[in-house]
Amino acid sequence: MKKKTLAMIQPYVWLLPSVILMVSMILIPIVSVFKISFSDVGRSGIVRGLNGVQNYLDIFAEPTFWHTLQNTVIWTVVVVGVSTVFGFVLAMVLNQEFKGRKFVRAVVIFPWATALIIQSVIWKYIINADYGSLNILLKKIGLIDGFVNWTKTAGSMFGWECWVGIFVTFPFVTFCVLSGLQSIDGSLYESASVDGASFWQKLFKITLPLVAPSLTVSTVLNIIYVFNSFPIVWTISKGAPADQTHTLVTYLYQLSFTDGKGGHAAAVSVIGFVILAFCASIYMILSLRGEEES
Amino acid sequence: MKKKIISVLLCTAMVGTMLAGCGSKDNGGGSEGGSEGGDSGKVALDVIISQYGNYTQDWWTEFEKTFEEANKDIDLNIEIVSWNDIYSVVNTRISSNEQPDILNISGFADYVADDLLMPAEEYVSDELKANFVQSFWESNDMDGTVWALPILASCRSLFCNVDLLKEAGIENPPATWDEVLAACKAVQDKFGKDIVPWGLDISTDEGQAAFSYYTWNFGGGYVDDDGNWALNSKENVEAVEYIKKLIDSGYCNSAPFTDTRYPLQDAFSAGTLAMMIGPMNMVAADSKVNYVAADLPGEKTALGVCDQLMVFKDEKADDARTAAITKFFDAFYECETYSNYMVYEGFLPATQDASDNLAANAEKYTVGGSDATGSSEYFKTFCAVLPNCKFYPMQKAEWMDVRNGVIDVEQQVCEGTVGAQEALDKLQESVAK
Known part of the structure; x- marks a missing residue:
C-alpha cells in the first residue's frame, strides 16, 4: 500500500520544482501585468487602485498605438517572411557539395550567434550618414559623390531596421532547413531524376513536403522572437522620428520607463500577449489537426 | 526503494528551499528607512545617489566613513545607482514600500503628486537655506513649498x-x-x-x-x-x-x-x-x-540643469530621523566637502560659499580618478552665469x-x-x- 502511494505521489514531487518555477516566474507576473493594466498607476510606480478599462481606452485613442501596431505587423511579416525565403534558399545552396562548404556554414552562423545589441550598434554605425562605413565604402569605389543620409525618413529608418532583423534571423532558418534537408534520403531524388522530374518538381514534390516540419518550427519560433524583439529598434532609432518606427515592445518600454505610464505599458503588453496567444493557438490547432490526420 | 525515498526527500528539500527563497525577507534587525538600526540603537539612513562618473562610489564611501565617525549614532547606507537604472530602481522600491530616506535624482513633482515626499525645507537650517543660490532654491518650489535641495548644477x-x-x-x-x-x-x-x-x-x-x-x-x-x-x-x-x-x-x-x-x-x-x-x-x-x-x-x-536631493516620508519616523537627515545635509553642504565633490565630479555648486571658494581655490581639489586639479577660472566663469540660467x-x-x-x-x-x-x-x- 505504502509502495503504491509513493509511486503515485513521486511523479508529482518531481514535477513540483518546475511547476513552482513556472508559477512564480511566468504565471504570477502575467496575472500581475493583467491586474496593472486595469489599474491607475502613478509615475512613481504607486498603484492607486483599479480604473477599469481606462488604460485601454487611452491607448486606443492614441494614433501612435495604431501606427505602432501596423509597424509590428509589417516588422514581423517582412522579417520572418524574407528570412524564411532567404534562409531556405541558402540552406539549399549549403546542402550542395562544394569546396569550402564548412567555412561558409561557419560564417553564416555569425550574425545569429552574435548578441543582438552588438549587431544593432554595428549596423547603426555602418549606416550613419556622417561617419558610417557604408558611405565611406561606396565613396571609395566611386558609386556616390557625397555622403548619403540613409535614414532621412521614418520609412527608410524602419526599412533599415527590418534589414538588420532579417540579417540576424536568416541563419536560424538556414540551419533549421539544413537539418531537414540532410535527413532526406538521397535515393528519393535519384528515383525522381530517373523518372524525369525537373528541379522545380523535385523542389515542390520532395524537398518542401519533407522540410515542412523544420520550416514550421523555425517560422513559429521566429514569429515569437521577432514580434518580441527589442534591441534592434531601440538601439537604432528608439522609435524616432516622432514615434514612427516603434514596434509594440519598444513602445511599451518607452511608455513604462521613459514616459512613466506603467498602466498604459501594461495594457499594451496585454494586447501583445493576446495577439501572440492567438497566433500560437492557430499553430497548436493546425499541428494537432495534422497529428490526428497522420 | 531507498534511492527513491532519498530522491523524493531531496526534491522536497529543493522545493522547500525555493519557497524559502521566494518568501519575504523579514530580518527583524534590518535597517528600515530611518528606523532604529537593530540592536545598536543607531538611526539608519538609506541614501540613493546617482552615479555622475566612474568614481562616484569612491567619494561617497569616503564621505560615509567620515560622517559615521563624526556621528556615532547614525548608520549611513549609501547606494550608488547609475542614471540608466535609477528611475526603475526607485519606482520598484516605492512600489514595494522600501523607498530610501534620501534620494538624489532629477525631478520631484511625481513624488509630490503621490504624497511621498517631506518638504525639504524642514531639514535645512536658516543658515544653509540662505547659502543656496536663490534661483536654484526657487526652482524646487512647488505651490509655495520647497520639496528638494539642489545638489549640483551645470x-x-x-x-x-x-x-x-x-x-x-x-x-x-x-x-x-x-x-x-x-x-x-x-x-x-x-x-x-x-x-x-x-x-x-x-x-x-x-x-x-x-x-x-x-x-x-x-x-x-x-x-x-x-x-x-x-x-x-x-x-x-x-x-x-x-x-x-x-x-x-x-x-x-x-x-x-x-x-x-x-x-x-x-x-x-x-x-x-x-x-x-x-x-x-x-x-x-x-x-x-x-x-x-x-x-x-x-x-x-x-x-541650467540642476539635480536634487529629496527626503521621503516615513510614517514610523521620529525626531531622531529628522535630526539625522539634517546632520547629513549640514555635512554634505559644508563648504570644503561640497567644493571637493563639485571639482571631483566636474559640476557647478549650488551654494554661494562653495561658488566663491571654487572661484578662488579650485586648484586645491582634484578631479575624480585623476591627479588633475580644478580650475578657478573655469568656476569663476560658469558660476557667474548660473544665477541667470533658466x-x-x-x-x-x-x-x-x-x-x-x-x-x-x-x-x-x-x-x-x-x-x-x-x-x-x-x-x-x-x-x-
Missing part, C-alpha cells in the same frame, strides 16, 4: 571652434539667430561635407533641451508670466520653424532625430563639428580644438508629458509631417486638458 553654452570659423571668415561667435545661419553657410561653403556646421540633438534623449535653447532665445518658452503652460506661443512656433530651417538647409548633423549630444560632443572635440550648444564640461580633456564658449544667440538665456519647469505636475510632447513636436515638424503651429496647438490642448 549650464549650457554655445561652443564654437574658433579656428574653423576664422577660416570660414567668421571672426566672432554668432550673437543672433541670423548670424548663426550666416556662420553655418560660411562653414558649409568653405569646408563642404568635411565639417558639420551646427550640431543638433532633438532625440528622445534630450530633445527638450534643444526646445529650451531655441524657444527661450526666441523670446518664448514653456510657461507664460503667470506660470501657465504657453507652448503654442508665436515665439515658440518661430523657434521650431527655425530648427527645421537649420536641418533643411543641410547645416546640421544628418541624424538629429537619433544623435544624442554625446557623439556630437565627440565630433566637436575631434574638430569635425564647428558649433553646438552643450554643457560647460562637454569638450574632451585631450581635445586640441581651439574653442570658445559663448552666450546663446538671441535672448542670451542659458539652460530651468525646466520640473515643479509642474505635467512636466514629463510636456517634455515628451515637445520632442514629438520637434521631430514631427522637422520630418515635415505637420506644421509647427498645428503641432504646438495640439500639445498645448493636450496639456491644458
Whole structure:
C-alpha cells in the first residue's frame, strides 16, 4: 500500500520544482501585468487602485498605438517572411557539395550567434550618414559623390531596421532547413531524376513536403522572437522620428520607463500577449489537426 | 526503494528551499528607512545617489566613513545607482514600500503628486537655506513649498571652434539667430561635407533641451508670466520653424532625430563639428580644438540643469530621523566637502560659499580618478552665469508629458509631417486638458 502511494505521489514531487518555477516566474507576473493594466498607476510606480478599462481606452485613442501596431505587423511579416525565403534558399545552396562548404556554414552562423545589441550598434554605425562605413565604402569605389543620409525618413529608418532583423534571423532558418534537408534520403531524388522530374518538381514534390516540419518550427519560433524583439529598434532609432518606427515592445518600454505610464505599458503588453496567444493557438490547432490526420 | 525515498526527500528539500527563497525577507534587525538600526540603537539612513562618473562610489564611501565617525549614532547606507537604472530602481522600491530616506535624482513633482515626499525645507537650517543660490532654491518650489535641495548644477553654452570659423571668415561667435545661419553657410561653403556646421540633438534623449535653447532665445518658452503652460506661443512656433530651417538647409548633423549630444560632443572635440550648444564640461580633456564658449544667440538665456536631493516620508519616523537627515545635509553642504565633490565630479555648486571658494581655490581639489586639479577660472566663469540660467519647469505636475510632447513636436515638424503651429496647438490642448 505504502509502495503504491509513493509511486503515485513521486511523479508529482518531481514535477513540483518546475511547476513552482513556472508559477512564480511566468504565471504570477502575467496575472500581475493583467491586474496593472486595469489599474491607475502613478509615475512613481504607486498603484492607486483599479480604473477599469481606462488604460485601454487611452491607448486606443492614441494614433501612435495604431501606427505602432501596423509597424509590428509589417516588422514581423517582412522579417520572418524574407528570412524564411532567404534562409531556405541558402540552406539549399549549403546542402550542395562544394569546396569550402564548412567555412561558409561557419560564417553564416555569425550574425545569429552574435548578441543582438552588438549587431544593432554595428549596423547603426555602418549606416550613419556622417561617419558610417557604408558611405565611406561606396565613396571609395566611386558609386556616390557625397555622403548619403540613409535614414532621412521614418520609412527608410524602419526599412533599415527590418534589414538588420532579417540579417540576424536568416541563419536560424538556414540551419533549421539544413537539418531537414540532410535527413532526406538521397535515393528519393535519384528515383525522381530517373523518372524525369525537373528541379522545380523535385523542389515542390520532395524537398518542401519533407522540410515542412523544420520550416514550421523555425517560422513559429521566429514569429515569437521577432514580434518580441527589442534591441534592434531601440538601439537604432528608439522609435524616432516622432514615434514612427516603434514596434509594440519598444513602445511599451518607452511608455513604462521613459514616459512613466506603467498602466498604459501594461495594457499594451496585454494586447501583445493576446495577439501572440492567438497566433500560437492557430499553430497548436493546425499541428494537432495534422497529428490526428497522420 | 531507498534511492527513491532519498530522491523524493531531496526534491522536497529543493522545493522547500525555493519557497524559502521566494518568501519575504523579514530580518527583524534590518535597517528600515530611518528606523532604529537593530540592536545598536543607531538611526539608519538609506541614501540613493546617482552615479555622475566612474568614481562616484569612491567619494561617497569616503564621505560615509567620515560622517559615521563624526556621528556615532547614525548608520549611513549609501547606494550608488547609475542614471540608466535609477528611475526603475526607485519606482520598484516605492512600489514595494522600501523607498530610501534620501534620494538624489532629477525631478520631484511625481513624488509630490503621490504624497511621498517631506518638504525639504524642514531639514535645512536658516543658515544653509540662505547659502543656496536663490534661483536654484526657487526652482524646487512647488505651490509655495520647497520639496528638494539642489545638489549640483551645470549650464549650457554655445561652443564654437574658433579656428574653423576664422577660416570660414567668421571672426566672432554668432550673437543672433541670423548670424548663426550666416556662420553655418560660411562653414558649409568653405569646408563642404568635411565639417558639420551646427550640431543638433532633438532625440528622445534630450530633445527638450534643444526646445529650451531655441524657444527661450526666441523670446518664448514653456510657461507664460503667470506660470501657465504657453507652448503654442508665436515665439515658440518661430523657434521650431527655425530648427527645421537649420536641418533643411543641410547645416546640421544628418541624424538629429537619433544623435544624442554625446557623439556630437565627440565630433566637436575631434574638430569635425564647428558649433553646438552643450554643457560647460562637454569638450574632451585631450581635445586640441581651439574653442570658445559663448552666450546663446538671441535672448542670451542659458539652460541650467540642476539635480536634487529629496527626503521621503516615513510614517514610523521620529525626531531622531529628522535630526539625522539634517546632520547629513549640514555635512554634505559644508563648504570644503561640497567644493571637493563639485571639482571631483566636474559640476557647478549650488551654494554661494562653495561658488566663491571654487572661484578662488579650485586648484586645491582634484578631479575624480585623476591627479588633475580644478580650475578657478573655469568656476569663476560658469558660476557667474548660473544665477541667470533658466530651468525646466520640473515643479509642474505635467512636466514629463510636456517634455515628451515637445520632442514629438520637434521631430514631427522637422520630418515635415505637420506644421509647427498645428503641432504646438495640439500639445498645448493636450496639456491644458
